[in-house]
Amino acid sequence: xxxxxxxxxxxxxxxxxxxxxxxxxxxxxxxxxxxxxxxxxxxxxxxxxxxxxxxxxxxxxxxxxxxxxxxxxxxxxxxxxxxxxxxxxxxxxxxxxxxxxxxxxxxxxxxxxxxxxxxxxxxxxxxxxxxxxxxxxxxxxxxxxxxxxxxxxxxxxxxxxxxxxxxxxxxxxxxxxxxxxxxxxxxxxxxxxxxxxxxxxxxxxxxxxxxxxxxxxxxxxxxxxxxxxxxxxxxxxxxxxxxxxxxxxxxxxxxxxxxxxxxxxxxxxxxxxxxxxxxxxxxxxxxxxxxxxxxxxxxxxxxxxxxxxxxxxxxxxxxxxxxxxxxxxxxxxxxxxxxxxxxxxxxxxxxxxxxxxxxxxxxxxxxxxxxxxxxxxxxxxxxxxxxxxxxxxxxxxxxxxxxxxxxxxxxxxxxxxxxxxxxxxxxxxxxxxxxxxxxxxxxxxxxxxxxxxxxxxxxxxxxxxxxxxxxxxxxxxxxxxxxxxxxx
Amino acid sequence: xxxxxxxxxxxxxxxxxxxxxxxxxxxxxxxxxxxxxxxxxxxxxxxxxxxxxxxxxxxxxxxxxxxxxxxxxxxxxxxxxxxxxxxxxxxxxxxxxxxxxxxxxxxxxxxxxxxxxxxxxxxxxxxxxxxxxxxxxxxxxxxxxxxxxxxxxxxxxxxxxxxxxxxxxxxxxxxxxxxxxxxxxxxxxxxxxxxxxxxxxxxxxxxxxxxxxxxxxxxxxxxxxxxxxxxxxxxxxxxxxxxxxxxxxxxxxxxxxxxxxxxxxxxxxxxxxxxxx
Numbered sequence: 001x002x003x004x005x006x007x008x009x010x011x012x013x014x015x016x017x018x019x020x021x022x023x024x025x026x027x028x029x030x031x032x033x034x035x036x037x038x039x040x041x042x043x044x045x046x047x048x049x050x051x052x053x054x055x056x057x058x059x060x061x062x063x064x065x066x067x068x069x070x071x072x073x074x075x076x077x078x079x080x081x082x083x084x085x086x087x088x089x090x091x092x093x094x095x096x097x098x099x100x101x102x103x104x105x106x107x108x109x110x111x112x113x114x115x116x117x118x119x120x121x122x123x124x125x126x127x128x129x130x131x132x133x134x135x136x137x138x139x140x141x142x143x144x145x146x147x148x149x150x151x152x153x154x155x156x157x158x159x160x161x162x163x164x165x166x167x168x169x170x171x172x173x174x175x176x177x178x179x180x181x182x183x184x185x186x187x188x189x190x191x192x193x194x195x196x197x198x199x200x201x202x203x204x205x206x207x208x209x210x211x212x213x214x215x216x217x218x219x220x221x222x223x224x225x226x227x228x229x230x231x232x233x234x235x236x237x238x239x240x241x242x243x244x245x246x247x248x249x250x251x252x253x254x255x256x257x258x259x260x261x262x263x264x265x266x267x268x269x270x271x272x273x274x275x276x277x278x279x280x281x282x283x284x285x286x287x288x289x290x291x292x293x294x295x296x297x298x299x300x301x302x303x304x305x306x307x308x309x310x311x312x313x314x315x316x317x318x319x320x321x322x323x324x325x326x327x328x329x330x331x332x333x334x335x336x337x338x339x340x341x342x343x344x345x346x347x348x349x350x351x352x353x354x355x356x357x358x359x360x361x362x363x364x365x366x367x368x369x370x371x372x373x374x375x376x377x378x379x380x381x382x383x384x385x386x387x388x389x390x391x392x393x394x395x396x397x398x399x400x401x402x403x404x405x406x407x408x409x410x411x412x413x414x415x416x417x418x419x420x421x422x423x424x425x426x427x428x429x430x431x432x433x434x435x436x437x438x439x440x441x442x443x444x445x446x447x448x449x450x451x452x453x454x455x456x457x458x459x460x461x462x463x464x465x466x467x468x469x470x471x472x473x474x475x476x477x478x479x480x481x482x483x484x485x486x487x488x
Numbered sequence: 489x490x491x492x493x494x495x496x497x498x499x500x501x502x503x504x505x506x507x508x509x510x511x512x513x514x515x516x517x518x519x520x521x522x523x524x525x526x527x528x529x530x531x532x533x534x535x536x537x538x539x540x541x542x543x544x545x546x547x548x549x550x551x552x553x554x555x556x557x558x559x560x561x562x563x564x565x566x567x568x569x570x571x572x573x574x575x576x577x578x579x580x581x582x583x584x585x586x587x588x589x590x591x592x593x594x595x596x597x598x599x600x601x602x603x604x605x606x607x608x609x610x611x612x613x614x615x616x617x618x619x620x621x622x623x624x625x626x627x628x629x630x631x632x633x634x635x636x637x638x639x640x641x642x643x644x645x646x647x648x649x650x651x652x653x654x655x656x657x658x659x660x661x662x663x664x665x666x667x668x669x670x671x672x673x674x675x676x677x678x679x680x681x682x683x684x685x686x687x688x689x690x691x692x693x694x695x696x697x698x699x700x701x702x703x704x705x706x707x708x709x710x711x712x713x714x715x716x717x718x719x720x721x722x723x724x725x726x727x728x729x730x731x732x733x734x735x736x737x738x739x740x741x742x743x744x745x746x747x748x749x750x751x752x753x754x755x756x757x758x759x760x761x762x763x764x765x
Contacts, residue, residue, distance in 0.1 A: 197574060197704075197706045198574075198704060198706070199525060199532075199571075199572040199574070207704075207708075235572070236572050236573060236574040237511075237574070238574065238575075238577075238706065241515065241575065241576055241577065242511045242512060242515065242574065242575065242576070243511055243515070244515065262708065263707045263708060263725075264707050264708070264710060264722055264725065265708075265709070265710040267710070267713075267720060269720070273720070274713060274714075274715060274720065274739055274743065276742065276743060276745070276746045277746075279709075279710065279711065280709060280710040282708050282709045282710060283703055283709035283710055283711045286703050286704055286708065286709050287703055287709075290704075291529075291531065291532070291703065292529050296529045297529040297530075297531070298527070298529060298530050298531040298556055298557050298560070298754070299531040299532070299703070300531075300747040300750040300751060300754065302746075302747075302750075373742075373745075374739075374742040374743075374745075418708075421706070421707050421708065422707055422725055423706055423707050423725070
């Protein structure tokens with residue numbers, strides 16, 4: 001792979017392109033700004049906040065990339081996308097070529113360009129950040145640009161697939177891990193069927209991430225591309241329940257990839273957590289994003305006026321910004337550490353603030369109070385201060401004795417993480433699980449049943465879209481090798 | 489898409505459906521439920537499977553018309569399709585030879601009780617089934633229950649059929665008369681609460697099958713959480729059956745009303761729109 005990339009770096013057009021402008025000129029260009037919908041307009045609707053780059057902007061931003069001989073950005077990418085390769089193709093205005101390079105490694109480039117925490121990955125490892133003390137090349141924006149350009153051009157290329165080898169492979173779950181695995185196996189010539197428990201394809205991309213951050217159209221086009229590669233997707237089917245692993249084997253499936261994703265939401269086990277109006281972010285977002293509550297869906301949702309979201313991750317930001325869009329007067333983030341420790345993407349925090357979200361950092365809920373009908377009315381928050389760093393390296397929050405705030409709320413959304421989905425692990429005998437409920441896998445993502453591999457949240461417990469996709473790719477490569485060596 | 493093979497009215501608001509679902513018909517066990525959604529923008533509602541025919545490849549569901557979603561479902565006719573149907577979900581009922589088992593069902597709770605009665609009988613238990621309803625025309629599945637029970641006691645609130653009184657009166661009659669090893673109850677939360685209080689007094693182990701609000705039904709949203717023995721449990725994954733003596737039925741009843749106001753408004757709106765008022 002590296003060798004291949006080094007070769008492509010030395011092809012004549014790349015060399016010429018590097019020489020066309022000096023590095024001094026390249027580094028003198030300042031980083032592009034993403035166009036965004038006005039905060040006071042967008043916080044009332046579901047339109048995508050980031051509007052994308054223009055061609056001119058993308059061409060200029062691509063010039064900033066120095067096409068380093070040792071591109072550190074790639075080491076920051078969990079799936080090692082050929083970043084200089086696609087960026088330089090943008091620079092020379094071969095956008096479709098750039099998109100095709102992205103698709104060699106990422107099944108969902110338009111998605112990753114939107115939801116990856118680039119500032120912690122590729123852009124953190126960019127030479128601009130590392131050595132030059134400047135803002136990184138906007139790799140995420142460029143990735144999105146190339147993928148959107150291709151989609152809008154109507155000339156999307158379907159990755160080349162090896163001839164059908166007739167070997168049937170089953171995938172559990174159509175989220176990022178399942179789809180990327182399915183795409184990679186289809187490329188290798190396998191006959192892939194994805195079994196999805198819900199009525200919609202896309203997993204967390206559909207039920208979790210709101211459309212103002214990731215429009216459904218974008219996901220659907222990527223799903224269509226995967227289908228065009230010959231992947232069959234069956235909804236409303238739970239492997240282990242509707243159809244057993246044994247039955248799949250009898251039907252001739254030789255391998256199974258479990259990517260069943262997140263499961264039961266975590267709660268804090270504090271008093272009042274089962275009051276009406278207190279719910280998990282999974283429930284809140286699923287009602288709205290998957291079921292269309294508050295829009296055209298029959299599913300109801302509580303659209304509160306004083307809404308508190310407990311947590312500081314991306315899902316918490318998604319939920320709080322959704323609450324604002326549903327008409328909340330106060331939409332609050334309640335987080336026990338300081339903003340510095342928040343796990344959410346910097347851009348989400350910035351967008352949330354612009355949209356009028358309140359941040360109650362260094363506050364921790366200790367109790368919810370309700371009225372006589374059982375509706376939550378008040379949250380009691382313990383104020384915190386930062387103490388010594390804990391095992392995660394973040395300064396741990398310590399209670400300030402006696403400092404308690406009472407805040408009026410009618411909706412509380414708990415977004416402090418999820419446990420892995422217990423459905424599949426408990427339905428297939430012989431799969432070992434850890435004490436956290438994640439599936440036990442080896443370095444190749446192989447479970448304790450040799451023909452079953454697993455990846456994404458069911459293995460990691462809770463991670464990002466890109467890590468899940470990376471698992472899908474890795475498992476596909478490993479299963480392919482396993483099936484060849486076991487002579488299936 | 490699942491085809492409706494047969495539709496029948498148990499009463500004006502209670503509909504019986506036989507639905508094509510070959511994989512579920514083969515894999516389901518007593519106590520399992522499915523999630524059903526009507527229309528692209530429909531709501532996912534949990535329904536416990538009342539019966540199945542693996543040969544025909546069908547399952548039976550009994551639906552009570554309450555809000556917009558159940559009304560839309562009940563409006564479907566034979567030959568039409570349920571947009572989405574997934575299952576079987578939940579843990580199967582724990583069936584063994586306990587000895588004498590009292591199975592007490594109220595309202596449409598009688599439907600999910602049927603497979604439990606059948607399985608208990610098959611496991612060699614002496615099964616006494618108590619069917620409770622407000623009045624005679626709301627008593628359902630009596631014939632099927634009689635075919636699988638050693639004794640059936642029918643209770644109606646108004647005394648129009650069987651004995652006059654509520655379900656607990658029927659259970660207590662049995663408890664006073666003979667030793668009972670196990671009780672299973674399915675019905676409205678309030679009914680199960682009083683069944684649990686009664687059987688606790690008589691020290692009879694009791695299982696209750698809970699039907700709570702669910703969104704995905706696959707262990708993701710947590711809408712179905714209940715307190716059992718002081719701990720939060722999820723009906724879709726940990727249930728739907730729990731030790732009735734440990735369930736906080738008051739909280740369950742309260743949580744079932746979470747969307748009452750919104751649902752009432754939606755129903756009014758729906759009736760206006762469809763002109764079926």
